[in-house]
Amino acid sequence: MAQRPDVIIIGAGLAGLSAARTLQAHGVPSLLFEASATIGGRVATDVFEGFQIDRGFQVLLDSYPEARRTLDLAALDLHAFAPGAVLHRGGGRFGRVGDPLRAPLDGFRSLASGAFSFGDALRVLGLQVASRRAINTTMSSPAAAPFTTLEALRARGFSARAIEAFFRPFFGGVFLDRDLHAARPWFEWLFGMFSTGRATLPARGMQAIPAQLAAALPSGHLRRESPVRRLLECAVELESGEVIEAGTIIVATDGAAAGRLLPDLAAPTWSGCITLSYAAPEAPITTPHLALKAPDDPGPVNHVCVPSVVASSYAPRGRHLVSATLIGNRDEDDAALDQAVRTQLRDWFGAAAVGRWQLLRVSHVPFSLPRTLLGESAAAGAVRRATGVYACGDHLETPSINGAMRSGRRAAEAVLADLTARR
Numbered sequence: 302m303a304q305r306p307d308v309i310i311i312g313a314g315l316a317g318l319s320a321a322r323t324l325q326a327h328g329v330p331s332l333l334f335e336a337s338a339t340i341g342g343r344v345a346t347d348v349f350e351g352f353q354i355d356r357g358f359q360v361l362l363d364s365y366p367e368a369r370r371t372l373d374l375a376a377l378d379l380h381a382f383a384p385g386a387v388l389h390r391g392g393g394r395f396g397r398v399g400d401p402l403r404a405p406l407d408g409f410r411s412l413a414s415g416a417f418s419f420g421d422a423l424r425v426l427g428l429q430v431a432s433r434r435a436i437n438t439t440m441s442s443p444a445a446a447p448f449t450t451l452e453a454l455r456a457r458g459f460s461a462r463a464i465e466a467f468f469r470p471f472f473g474g475v476f477l478d479r480d481l482h483a484a485r486p487w488f489e490w491l492f493g494m495f496s497t498g499r500a501t502l503p504a505r506g507m508q509a510i511p512a513q514l515a516a517a518l519p520s521g522h523l524r525r526e527s528p529v530r531r532l533l534e535c536a537v538e539l540e541s542g543e544v545i546e547a548g549t550i551i552v553a554t555d556g557a558a559a560g561r562l563l564p565d566l567a568a569p570t571w572s573g574c575i576t577l578s579y580a581a582p583e584a585p586i587t588t589p590h591l592a593l594k595a596p597d598d599p600g601p602v603n604h605v606c607v608p609s610v611v612a613s614s615y616a617p618r619g620r621h622l623v624s625a626t627l628i629g630n631r632d633e634d635d636a637a638l639d640q641a642v643r644t645q646l647r648d649w650f651g652a653a654a655v656g657r658w659q660l661l662r663v664s665h666v667p668f669s670l671p672r673t674l675l676g677e678s679a680a681a682g683a684v685r686r687a688t689g690v691y692a693c694g695d696h697l698e699t700p701s702i703n704g705a706m707r708s709g710r711r712a713a714e715a716v717l718a719d720l721t722a723r724r
C-alpha cells in the first residue's frame with residue numbers, strides 16, 4: 302500500500318468493508334482504519350469451548366437485496382429458521398404462528414395458537430400483500446413516516462391479542478424495542494423481507510459475513526487497533542498521533558463515533574439488548590423456531606432460540622447452544638441476570654432441563670441499533686458531508702445488515718462519481 306492512499310475508510314464494520322469492496326472492484330484502492338482488534342463491528346462471533354456465540358443474537362435475511370447483490374450466500378452455507386415463531390402460552394405450552402402464504406397449514410396453526418382470530422389471519426394476508434409491494438421500493442429513510450409500527454398494526458385492525466402475543470415480542474425483538482416505535486415503512490419492508498426470505502445463520506457464525514467481505518480486499522489494506530482521533534484537511538489523525546493524508550475520507554463508524562468525527566452529524570439514540578448463551582445437553586426447542594414470551598409473562602426474556610438446532614456447527618457434537626435475549630439495558634450483574642432468566646425459563650422448559658444448563662456468556666450490547674423513531678431525521682442519503690469527506694453506516698440508512706452494506710456501497714459510488722467528475 303502506498304504511503305498516501307487514494308481513499309481512507311474509518312471503521313471496518315459492514316459499511317466500511319462494503320465501501321472498500323466497491324472501491325476495490327472499480328480499481329480504487331483504499332486503506333481501512335479499524336479501532337478494535339477485529340473486523341465486522343457489531344457483527345461478531347466468539348468461539349468458546351466449541352460453541353459459536355454471536356455477540357448478541359442476530360440473523361441474516363437471505364432476501365436482503367444488498368446481501369443478494371454483494372455476498373456469496375452459497376459460500377456462507379446458510380441455515381434457516383422456520384418462518385413465524387412459537388409462542389409460549391404459559392406452563393410450558395407452546396402454540397405456533399406461521400406463514401400462510403408459504404405453508405397453508407401454517408394459517409390453521411396460527412389460528413390454533415390462540416394468538417390470531419380468523420380476522421387477524423386475513424389481516425396477515427393483507428399485510429403480506431402490502432409488504433410485498435413495499436419491498437419493491439427502495440428502503441433508505443424510514444424516518445419520515447406518518448405512523449409507528451404499533452399505530453400501523455392498530456390501523457389495520459389487528460386485535461390486541463395478535464399484537465401482544467405475536468407482533469410485540471417478534472418485532473420488538475427485531476427492533477429491540479417492545480414499544481414498536483419504528484416507522485411503518487421500515488416495518489412493512491422488513492415484514493416483506495421475512496415473508497419472501499428466510500432468517501438464517503451462516504454455518505461459521507455471523508462473523509462469516511464480514512470475513513467474506515474482507516477476504517475480497519488485498520492484504521495490507523486494513524490496519525486494526527488503529528482508532529482515528531479526528532479528521533484534518535485531507536488527512537486523518539490516529540489516536541497514536543500519526544497523521545495519514547488522503548484526498549478522500551469515508552467515515553464508516555457507528556453513529557456515535559461518526560457524531561464525534563463529523564460535528565454536523567447528529568449522533569443517534571440507541572436500542573440495546575443482552576443475550577445469555579447456555580450450553581445444554583438437550584435442545585429445549587427441537588424445531589428451528591424462535592420462541593416468544595407470553596404477554597403476561599413478567600420475566601425479562603423476550604425471545605429464545607437454539608442456534609445449534611438451526612445450524613449444528615453452533616455447538617459441539619452432543620450439546621446444544623441456547624440463546625435467550627433481553628431487550629434493553631439493565632443494571633443487574635451477570636449472576637443476577639442468569640438467575641432471573643433461569644427463573645423465567647423454568648416455566649417454559651421445566652426446572653430439570655434448565656437446571657442442567659451451563660452459562661457460557663452474557664453479551665451486553667447497549668449500542669445495538671440506532672433508533673429510527675418517528676420524526677427523527679436519519680439524514681438518509683447524505684453520504685457527501687464536505688469536499689472529499691463522505692459518511693456511511695446503518696445510522697444513515699436502516700438499522701440492519703442490509704442498511705449498513707447498502708450505505709457503504711452508496712458512499713463508495715459517490716466517491717467514484719466525484720473522482721470521475723474531477724478527472
Ligand SMILES: Cc1cc2nc3c(=O)[nH]c(=O)nc-3n(C[C@H](O)[C@H](O)[C@H](O)COP(=O)(O)OP(=O)(O)OC[C@H]3O[C@@H](n4cnc5c(N)ncnc54)[C@H](O)[C@@H]3O)c2cc1C
Pocket residue numbers: 311312313314315316317334335336337340341342343344356357358359360361362527528529530553554555558574666668669670693694695696699700701702703705
Ligand atoms: C445485538 C444485535 C442484533 C442485531 N440483529 C440484527 C439482525 O438480526 N438483522 C440485521 O439485519 N441487523 C441486525 N443488527 C444490526 C446490524 O448488525 C448493524 O446494523 C450493522 O452491523 C452495522 O454496521 P456498521 O458498519 O454500520 O456499523 P458497526 O458495525 O458499528 O461498524 C463500525 C466500525 O467502526 C469502528 N470504529 C468506531 N470508531 C472508530 C474510530 N474512531 N476509528 C476507527 N474505527 C472506528 C468500530 O470499531 C466498528 O468496527 C443487530 C445488531 C446488534 C448489535
